[in-house]
Amino acid sequence: MPTAKNAQSAKNAQSAKNPKSAGKVRSKKTATVSASPERRRELLNTAAEVFAAQGYNATTVRKIADEAGMLAGSLYYHFDSKESMVDEILSTFLTELWDGYDAVLAAGLGPRETIEALVTESFREIDRHRAAVAIYQKESKHLAAQPRFGYLTDSQQKFEKAWLGTLERGVADGVFRADLDIRLTYRFVRDTVWVAASWYRPAGHHSPEEIARQYLSMVLDGIAVRE
């Protein structure tokens, strides 16, 4: 009897699954909803670390439990499946990401300033959600195939619309080069930013803002010396 249908309906319309609304409401069956959202977040963090390090499919639920100092079955007191763990990790990350992005996009900046703000915000998110970003990078393609993770595809389209639109606006305004394939430029900028999550370590001697500054300098002005 495969259960785990409940988590799906809750986040269908990207309704943020904030830990504050955990305890109550019609609890009906479900269960697996911890009373302490703190422990839940703690476990999700270790799960995210293992997922990011080993890959989702290569990560066994026993490994996560081991890392958390408990046994495999005990995890199911807090979560109702391995899938729901990665689901919550990714949806939490995307919710926060779009909080930041929407604020930038609503600020009414020019194209170049918007790109700069988006890149900076992206590196801040990488700093805060390194593991989640790494998981997103590696697994979103497979996961998006399942209807449960449809919000990944939605997010990706919204993402493309925001970035590509800003780039097009910049070309129209004459601040970005018009001799480049705009789609290629979009993928170029997008990838250069997000793959950084694969090597970024928060303990490094570069702050997210400093990395963003240098990346923007390279993307906007190039690495060659001007004559």
Next chain:
Amino acid sequence: MPTAKNAQSAKNAQSAKNPKSAGKVRSKKTATVSASPERRRELLNTAAEVFAAQGYNATTVRKIADEAGMLAGSLYYHFDSKESMVDEILSTFLTELWDGYDAVLAAGLGPRETIEALVTESFREIDRHRAAVAIYQKESKHLAAQPRFGYLTDSQQKFEKAWLGTLERGVADGVFRADLDIRLTYRFVRDTVWVAASWYRPAGHHSPEEIARQYLSMVLDGIAVRE
């Protein structure tokens, strides 16, 4: 260092393998080496496609066999493990990659021309080994932990030496900017090139050379309009 021959002989030499096969004396008549290398390459191609699409761990040996129109056990006439399949895929790719890279590095070009040639060569390799590159991107980090895939680490170090060295030479020669963190620049260039394998499709309307040209234009001169 990593050659296809290496991968093969290595598996006979250190045939320690997993402690799974308990009890039995491992007479191991070897075999599993097909007489027709054509069929072998054919199967490796379909395996690479599935690995690239689903991820290595998520790919079952039954799925590969299914895609090849045969049963799971039949694959073991050609290969002696799932691991050896991905091994051969990656080592073959890296061998060809370094054939190209070494030729470029031996040409005695200037820093800028070397970078241009390396980027162009990289996109040609992505064109030829799209699946292998995608697998390398996703799985090399986990696989490199196993001693069998030590050549992945070797290759990565050689890679860094070649690219970073060229960039440093360019800074010394005054053709690349000196105000950037050189390691950051290296990761920037490296990542921008190789993540392209995640979206590149050989049927696309851009040739590898054309993509390389535009990428180089962006990396070297930036996407902003000069005033």
Next chain:
DNA sequence: CCTGTTCCCTAACAAGTGTTTGGTAGGTTA
């Protein structure tokens, strides 16, 4: 004391995993 809740453990299950063993149809060679 009893009762209930929280959080974990023990122990198992069924499905799926990579892999092995033995067999066999069809072609080639002697």
Next chain:
DNA sequence: TAACCTACCAAACACTTGTTAGGGAACAGG
């Protein structure tokens, strides 16, 4: 014809996987 080789199938084996059921220790409030 008989022996042989290639390339596959059929069926299992040993093990791992995510998941579940039941129980129990610790602690709370009454």
